Amino acid sequence: xxxxxxxxxxxxxxxxxxxxxxxxxxxxxxxxxxxxxxxxxxxxxxxxxxxxxxxxxxxxxxxxxxxxxxxxxxxxxxxxxxxxxxxxxxxxxxxxxxxxxxxxxxxxxxxxxxxxxxxxxxxxxxxxxxxxxxxxxxxxxxxxxxxxxxxxxxxxxxxxxxxxxxxxxxxxxxxxxxxxxxxxxxxxxxxxxxxxxxxxxxxxxxxxxxxxxxxxxxxxxxxxxxxxxxxxxxxxxxxxxxxxxxxxxxxxxxxxxxxxxxxxxxxxxxxxxxxxxxxxxxxxxxxxxxxxxxxxxxxxxxxxxxxxxxxxxxxxxxxxxxxxxxxxxxxxxxxxxxxxxxxxxxxxxxxxxxxxxxxxxxxxxxxxxxxxxxxxxxxxxxxxxxxxxxxxxxxxxxxxxxxxxxxxxxxxxxxxxxxxxxxxxxxxxxxxxxxxxxxxxxxxxxxxxxxxxxxxxxxxxxxxxxxxxxxxxxxxxxxxxxxxxxxxxxxxxxxxxxxxxxxxxxxxxxxxxxxxxxxxxxxxxxxxxxxxxxxxxxxxxxxxxxxxxxxxxxxxxxxxxxxxxxxxxxxxxxxxxxxxxxxxxxxxxxxxxxxxxxxxxxxxxxxxxxxxxxxxxxxxxxxxxxxxxxxxxxxxxxxxxxxxxxxxxxxxxxxxxxxxxxxxxxxxxxxxxxxxxxxxxxxxxxxxxxxxxxxxxxxxxxxxxxxxxxxxxxxxxxxxxxxxxxxxxxxxxxxxxxxx
Ligand code: ADP
Ligand code: ZN
Numbered sequence: 001x002x003x004x005x006x007x008x009x010x011x012x013x014x015x016x017x018x019x020x021x022x023x024x025x026x027x028x029x030x031x032x033x034x035x036x037x038x039x040x041x042x043x044x045x046x047x048x049x050x051x052x053x054x055x056x057x058x059x060x061x062x063x064x065x066x067x068x069x070x071x072x073x074x075x076x077x078x079x080x081x082x083x084x085x086x087x088x089x090x091x092x093x094x095x096x097x098x099x100x101x102x103x104x105x106x107x108x109x110x111x112x113x114x115x116x117x118x119x120x121x122x123x124x125x126x127x128x129x130x131x132x133x134x135x136x137x138x139x140x141x142x143x144x145x146x147x148x149x150x151x152x153x154x155x156x157x158x159x160x161x162x163x164x165x166x167x168x169x170x171x172x173x174x175x176x177x178x179x180x181x182x183x184x185x186x187x188x189x190x191x192x193x194x195x196x197x198x199x200x201x202x203x204x205x206x207x208x209x210x211x212x213x214x215x216x217x218x219x220x221x222x223x224x225x226x227x228x229x230x231x232x233x234x235x236x237x238x239x240x241x242x243x244x245x246x247x248x249x250x251x252x253x254x255x256x257x258x259x260x261x262x263x264x265x266x267x268x269x270x271x272x273x274x275x276x277x278x279x280x281x282x283x284x285x286x287x288x289x290x291x292x293x294x295x296x297x298x299x300x301x302x303x304x305x306x307x308x309x310x311x312x313x314x315x316x317x318x319x320x321x322x323x324x325x326x327x328x329x330x331x332x333x334x335x336x337x338x339x340x341x342x343x344x345x346x347x348x349x350x351x352x353x354x355x356x357x358x359x360x361x362x363x364x365x366x367x368x369x370x371x372x373x374x375x376x377x378x379x380x381x382x383x384x385x386x387x388x389x390x391x392x393x394x395x396x397x398x399x400x401x402x403x404x405x406x407x408x409x410x411x412x413x414x415x416x417x418x419x420x421x422x423x424x425x426x427x428x429x430x431x432x433x434x435x436x437x438x439x440x441x442x443x444x445x446x447x448x449x450x451x452x453x454x455x456x457x458x459x460x461x462x463x464x465x466x467x468x469x470x471x472x473x474x475x476x477x478x479x480x481x482x483x484x485x486x487x488x489x490x491x492x493x494x495x496x497x498x499x500x501x502x503x504x505x506x507x508x509x510x511x512x513x514x515x516x517x518x519x520x521x522x523x524x525x526x527x528x529x530x531x532x533x534x535x536x537x538x539x540x541x542x543x544x545x546x547x548x549x550x551x552x553x554x555x556x557x558x559x560x561x562x563x564x565x566x567x568x569x570x571x572x573x574x575x576x577x578x579x580x581x582x583x584x585x586x587x588x589x590x591x592x593x594x595x596x597x598x599x600x601x602x603x604x605x606x607x608x609x610x611x612x613x614x615x616x617x618x619x620x621x622x623x624x625x626x627x628x629x630x631x632x633x634x635x636x637x638x639x640x641x642x643x644x645x646x647x648x649x650x651x652x653x654x655x656x657x658x659x660x661x662x663x664x665x666x667x668x669x670x671x672x673x674x675x676x677x678x679x680x681x682x683x684x685x686x687x688x689x690x691x692x693x694x695x696x697x698x699x700x701x702x703x704x705x706x707x708x709x710x711x712x713x714x715x716x717x718x719x720x721x722x723x724x725x726x727x728x729x730x731x732x733x734x735x736x737x738x739x740x
Contacts (some may be wrong), residue, residue, distance in 0.1 A: 018106035041084025112324035116302035131157035160536035174488030218684030226232035241394030263331030280442025338370035366690030404612035450510035530558030569608035598629035654714030
C-alpha cells in the first residue's frame with residue numbers, strides 16, 4: 001500500500017444531500033474525518049459550483065456513488081445539526097410530496113423547514129413604520145401630482161392609524177420601502193423597531209369556561225377516535241358535522257386523550273380562521289399551544305419550531321405548513337374545515353395539506369381526523385368506500401336546534417331604486433330591520449372588495465382592463481383610484497372606454513359600495529367592514545371581531561373573512577349579497593366552492609336559541625349549488641356533482657393536471673406550450689386526455705402572456721407513463737405543473 005493511496009484517495013463514507021433546486025436529484029459529498037454525527041435529517045453546508053448552499057442529508061452511503069469520479073466529490077463543508085432536525089417520517093413525507101407534486105426532494109424539504117433554519121440566519125426585531133403628521137395642504141397636493149407612490153404609501157399609513165409592520169405594508173400595497181424612506185427624510189413618517197414576540201398568542205386572555213357534557217352524537221364520534229388512539233393504529237376519519245354541531249369539542253376530547261398518552265398533536269385550520277378566538281379555545285383546554293401562521297416573523301417561527309421539537313409545546317395549531325411541525329411522537333392530526341382551498345399551496349411545492357396530513361398520519365401510525373360541514377368531494381368519496389376512511393357524523397346543532405331557514409331571492413326580479421345599484425333586496429332589508437330592532441346582529445357577505453368591480457362601456461360592451469394584466473380594474477373609492485387586484489397598480493379612474501372612447505360607467509358592487517348603501521338604509525346601526533382594505537394592521541382582525549362580539553357594531557360586512565368559523569350566538573340574520581361570484585370561474589370546482597361558501601356563511605346564523613335566517617341573493621336561483629345549499633342538503637349536492645365529475649373524468653375519479661406557460665411575448669409562450677404538448681402527446685397513454693394549449697381565463701399577468709394545457713388521467717394511475725416528461729417540464733423556467 002502506498003502512502004499516496006492512504007492519504008490522497010477519498011475514504012468515505014459518503015452522504016447524499018438534497019438541495020433546494022428544481023433538479024430532481026440528490027448530490028453526493030464525502031464525509032470528512034471527525035464529522036461522525038452526520039446522519040439523515042441533519043442540515044449540511046456544501047459547496048455547489050462556486051456557492052455554498054444549505055441542504056438536508058437524506059442518505060448515508062458506505063460505498064462510493066457510482067458513475068462519478070471520486071476525486072470530483074467534495075467534502076461536506078459543515079454540519080449544522082448534531083442531531084437530525086427532521087425525523088425519518090418527515091424525510092419520507094418530503095419524498096412523497098416531491099413525487100406527487102413533481103418537484104425535487106430538496107424543494108419539498110425546504111418547504112418543511114422554517115426560513116431561519118434554511119438560511120442559517122436570525123432576526124430579532126420587527127421593523128415598523130408609522131405616520132407622524134406634519135404635512136400641509138400644498139405638500140399633500142405636490143405628492144399627489146408628482147410622487148404618486150409616496151402619496152399612496154402615506155395614505156395607507158394614515159388609514160392604518162398606528163405602527164404597521166413594513167413587511168405587511170409591502171405585501172398589501174405592492175410597494176417597496178423606498179417611498180417610505182423618502183417620506184422619512186421629509187419627516188412625515190418614522191421607522192421603529194419592536195421586539196419579536198416569543199409566543200405571539202401567549203398574551204391573549206384565556207377564558208376558563210366549563211367543559212360541556214358531550215351530546216350523544218359527539219360521544220359516539222369521540223369514542224371511535226379514542227379507540228383508534230388507544231390502539232396506536234393509523235386510521236383516517238371524516239367528521240361530517242353540520243355548522244354549529246360541535247366539531248371542535250370532538251377534536252378537543254381527542255386531543256385530551258392524545259396528550260394523556262404522552263403524545264403530541266397537530267391541528268390545521270384555514271389561515272382565515274386562525275383567530276385569537278380559536279387559539280384561546282385550544283389553550284384553555286390543552287395548556288400552552290404552539291401557533292404557526294403566516295404572520296409570524298422568521299425568528300418567531302424558528303423559536304416555536306424549536307420548542308415543538310424539544311417537546312415543550314405538544315399541541316400545534318396552525319395553517320397549512322404547520323403540518324410539518326417536528327412534533328415528537330405524533331398521535332393525532334386534525335384538519336378542520338378540510339374542504340378549504342387554502343390548504344393547497346399555490347407555489348412550489350404545490351402540495352395539498354389535507355392529502356399530506358393523511359400521508360403523515362400513515363407514516364407515524366397516527367390518527368387523522370378531517371372535519372367539515374361540507375366535505376371535499378375527494379374525502380366524501382373516500383369515506384363511502386369500505387375499508388378506507390371512516391365516516392363520523394354530527395347531524396344536529398348543539399344549541400339552537402334547527403339550521404337557519406334560507407330564503408333565496410331572485411335578483412332578476414328585484415328592482416333597484418332609480419339611480420341606485422341594487423345591493424340589498426327588499427326581503428333582506430326587512431329581515432335586517434327586524435333583527436336590529438331586537439338588538440340582534442347581522443353578518444353580510446360579499447366576495448368583492450372595493451367600490452365596484454368594473455367600468456363598463458355601454459357602446460362596445462367591453463370593460464376597462466389593466467395595461468399589464470388581462471383583468472378588469474376595480475374602483476376603490478377611499479383612494480379615488482382604479483386598482484388592479486393582480487399587479488396592484490393604481491391609476492386614475494378612467495372616464496372613457498379605451499377602445500371606442502365613449503364614456504364608461506361603474507358596474508357591480510364591492511364592499512365599499514355595500515357599506516354605503518347599508519349605512520344609508522340603517523343609519524342608527526354601527527357597521528364594521530372587514531376586507532383587505534380595512535385590515536391594515538396585524539391586530540385589525542382581532543379588534544373588529546372583539547368589537548362585534550361586544551356589541552360596538554351590530555352589522556359585520558365583509559369578504560371571505562366573515563364567512564367561516566365565526567361563532568357569535570346573537571347573529572340571527574346572515575345576508576349573502578351575491579352568491580354567484582364563485583360560479584363564474586371556469587374551474588371544475590366552481591360549483592363545489594359556491595355550495596361550500598353559501599353553506600358556511602349560512603352557518604354563522606342562528607347559533608343559539610334566538611334562531612336565525614339567511615337571505616341568499618342570486619341571479620342563478622336554479623343552479624344546483626344554490627338550490628342544495630339553501631336546503632342544507634350536502635348529500636344531494638354531492639351526489640349530483642359526483643356524477644358530473646365521473647362523467648368528465650375529473651377528481652376524485654381521475655387526475656387533473658394543469659401545465660401553465662408564461663413568457664414576455666405571445667410567440668415565445670406559444671412555442672413553449674406547443675413543444676410541451678408534443679412531448680406529452682408522444683408518451684400519452686390510454687386513459688389520458690390532453691386539452692390545449694389554450695389561453696387561460698386570465699391571459700396576461702404583469703405583462704407576461706400565459707398559455708395552458710390540461711391533462712386528465714382516468715384512473716389516476718394512467719398518468720404513470722407520463723411522469724418522466726412531467727418531471728422534466730417542472731424543471732423548466734416559465735413552466736408550472738399543478739395537480740388540481
Ligand atoms: P362547529 O365547529 O361544528 O361549527 P362548534 O365546535 O363551533 O361547531 O360548536 C358550536 C358551539 O357549541 C360552540 O360555542 C361550542 O362551545 C358549543 N358546544 C359544543 N359542544 C357542546 C356541548 N356538548 N354542550 C354545549 N355546548 C357545546
Ligand atoms: Zn395589473
